[in-house]
Amino acid sequence: MSEDRPVESSEFGGAEHDESRALDSVMAERRRLLSLAFRMMGTLADAEDVVQETYVRWYRLEPEERNEIAAPAAWLMRVASRISLDLLGSARARRETYVGQWLPEPVPADLFADTAKAPLNSSHLAADPLERVTLDDAVSMALLTVLEAMTPAERVAFVLHDVFGVPFDEIAGVVGRSAAATRQLATSARRRVRRGRRAQVSSHQHNEVVRAFRDATVGGDIEDLLRVLAPGVELRVDGGGFVNAAPQVIRGSDHVARWFMGVMRKQPTLRLEQRDTADGLGYILRNEGRRYGMITFDVSDKGITNVWLMLNPMKLTNWSLDY
Known part of the structure; x- marks a missing residue:
C-alpha cells in the first residue's frame, strides 16, 4: 500500500x-x-x-x-x-x-488587417520590393478578380509567397511542383497582377472620382456621370439568382451611365452610403431601410474603369448599415 x-x-x-x-x-x-x-x-x-x-x-x-x-x-x-x-x-x-455573373465577395478594408504583414518566414522574402506586390490591396476586388483568372496552382503560389512570404521550396510541396517551377508560377501570377495595376491613381484621386460618381448618380445628371466614367468602363453585377441583375457585362460609358440612371428612376428610395473598402471608397446601397447591395470601383487616370455591384445577399453579410 x-x-x-x-x-x-x-x-x-x-x-x-x-x-x-x-x-x-x-x-x-x-x-x-x-x-x-x-x-x-x-x-x-x-x-x-x-x-x-x-x-x-x-x-x-x-x-x-x-x-x-x-x-x-x-x-x-x-x-x-x-x-x-x-x-x-x-x-x-x-x-x-451560377445564375448570372459571379463576383468575389467584397469585404471591409480592415477585415483581415495585420494578418499578412508578419509572414511566417519573413527572412525568405525577396529583397527587391518589386518581387512582391504590396499588401495594401491584398483583398481588394481589383486583385480578387485577377486571382480568379489564374490557374489554381498560380493562385496558391502567388498568395503563399507574395502575401504570406512562404518560401518556394515549401510551396512546391503544396502544389506538387519543383521549387523552380513553383517560382515560375508565382512570376506568371505576378505578371497578371501588374497588368491589372497599370495606371493606378492615388487613394485621394480614387475617392474624389467615386464621390463624383455618387453625386452624379443620385443627382440624375448623366453628363456629369459620363465625365467620371472611362470610355471602356465595365459593369459587373452579381445577384446570385436572389436579385434581378444584369446577366452580362455592361461595357462602355454610355451604356453603364444609362443603366445606373435607369436603376435610380425605378428605385427612387435607393441611398448610397459611403464605406471604406479594400479598393478605396465604396458605397453600401440602402433601400427602404434594408441593405440592398454593395458597390466598389477600380479607378485609373482615365476615370472609373470597373464597377462591381454585389447584390447577392449571401455575400453582403459583413456589411452593416450602421456606420
Whole structure:
C-alpha cells in the first residue's frame, strides 16, 4: 500500500494544461487561416469551409503525431493551402452553373488587417520590393478578380509567397511542383497582377472620382456621370439568382451611365452610403431601410474603369448599415 502524500501543483493537471495551451496557440491561427483561404477562394463561406476542414484534419491526428509537428502554424497553413487547391477546381465548375455573373465577395478594408504583414518566414522574402506586390490591396476586388483568372496552382503560389512570404521550396510541396517551377508560377501570377495595376491613381484621386460618381448618380445628371466614367468602363453585377441583375457585362460609358440612371428612376428610395473598402471608397446601397447591395470601383487616370455591384445577399453579410 503506497503512502499518501501531497500532490505537487506541477503534477496535477500538467498534461492538461500543456494540451490546453497548445490548443489555444492552434486556435489563435484561425484568423490568419481565414485570411489565407479567402484570398484563395474569393468568398467567406468557402474560406470558412477550408478553415473548418483544416482544423478537422488537425484534430484527427494522434497526439504523438501532433507533438512531432515543430511548427503547427506552418502545418495549418500548408494544409489549408492544399485544401484550397483541391477545392478551386470544383468551385470553378460550380460557377459555370451560377445564375448570372459571379463576383468575389467584397469585404471591409480592415477585415483581415495585420494578418499578412508578419509572414511566417519573413527572412525568405525577396529583397527587391518589386518581387512582391504590396499588401495594401491584398483583398481588394481589383486583385480578387485577377486571382480568379489564374490557374489554381498560380493562385496558391502567388498568395503563399507574395502575401504570406512562404518560401518556394515549401510551396512546391503544396502544389506538387519543383521549387523552380513553383517560382515560375508565382512570376506568371505576378505578371497578371501588374497588368491589372497599370495606371493606378492615388487613394485621394480614387475617392474624389467615386464621390463624383455618387453625386452624379443620385443627382440624375448623366453628363456629369459620363465625365467620371472611362470610355471602356465595365459593369459587373452579381445577384446570385436572389436579385434581378444584369446577366452580362455592361461595357462602355454610355451604356453603364444609362443603366445606373435607369436603376435610380425605378428605385427612387435607393441611398448610397459611403464605406471604406479594400479598393478605396465604396458605397453600401440602402433601400427602404434594408441593405440592398454593395458597390466598389477600380479607378485609373482615365476615370472609373470597373464597377462591381454585389447584390447577392449571401455575400453582403459583413456589411452593416450602421456606420
